[in-house]
Amino acid sequence: MELIGSSTSPLVRRIRILLANTPHTYTELDIYAGGRNALAQQTPIMKIPVLVDKGMHLYDSRVIARYLQQEHGLGRALSWEEENQLTLIDGALDSLVVLLLSQRSGLDTEADAMYYRLQKERISSTLSALEESLNQGQFSEWDYPGICLYSLVDWASFRELIELNDYPQLQQFRERFCGRDEVLATDPRSA
Ligand SMILES: N[C@@H](CCC(=O)N[C@@H](CS)C(=O)NCC(=O)O)C(=O)O
Structure with a gap:
């Protein structure tokens, strides 16, 4: 089994943590520069994570997590409420990635533009939820939804996209789990 990703990606990190005790190969790619050709050979979507197993390529972290649960017994099936929590987490992440990639493209995310207003509104409302x-x-256990929340x-x-002081519960949640081995081993600051 091979996981393809990048060590700064929160979507890759959730799968790396899930796979912490499962033998696999981890292939690190610089998806925004030198690794693009290699990435294109693994996924036409050109996004990470990608899991390769039994001759199959899986392109999406939620599909990968479901696959690992069903085919390798990692984690457990999620309730509908947990699926909804993941949708909140992924919604926040999508909008945060938009802001980061915009900043890196030299775009002014502080401009009074509808597109950025929508992203900021979504970030604020999903994080508040x-x-x-x-x-x-909720999120009392260290299980897949908690891993996803932690990674977000x-x-x-780390990217200084949110001020954690504005979200005391999220801050406490992070402090509760920050010392775990698999969390320390996948810290994006050491990438
Ligand atoms: N829905 C996908 C999203 C994957 C995704 O957006 N990954 C980011 C890295 S965190 C990426 O590869 N971005 C590259 C791009 O947008 O071109 C998943 O959950 O796996």
Whole structure:
């Protein structure tokens, strides 16, 4: 089994953590520069993570997680509520990635543009909903939804895209799990 990704990607990190105790090869690619040809040979979507197993290429982190659960017994099936939590996490992540790639493209994300207003509104409302879920005692276990939440919060903070002080529950959640071996081993700051 081979996982293709990049060590700064929060979507790759969730799968790396899931695979922490499973033998596999991890292939690191610089997807925005020298690794693009190699990436194109693995996925026409040109996004990571990609999992290669039993001759099959899987292109999306949610599909990969479901595959690892069903084919390799990693984790467990998610409830509909947990699926919804993942959708909140992925929604926040998508919009944060838009802001980061825009900044790296030299675009002014502080401009009064509808596109950036929509992203910021989504980031704020999804993170507030996740904050409320934590208030209600959700994400109490270190399982796949928690791993995804951790990877999001830690990455957004690492990239200085959110101010964690604005989200005390998210901050506490991060502090609760930051010392785990698989978390330390996949820290984007060491990439
Ligand atoms: N829905 C996909 C999204 C994957 C994704 O957007 N990955 C980012 C890295 S975090 C990427 O490869 N971006 C490259 C690009 O947008 O060109 C998943 O969950 O795997």
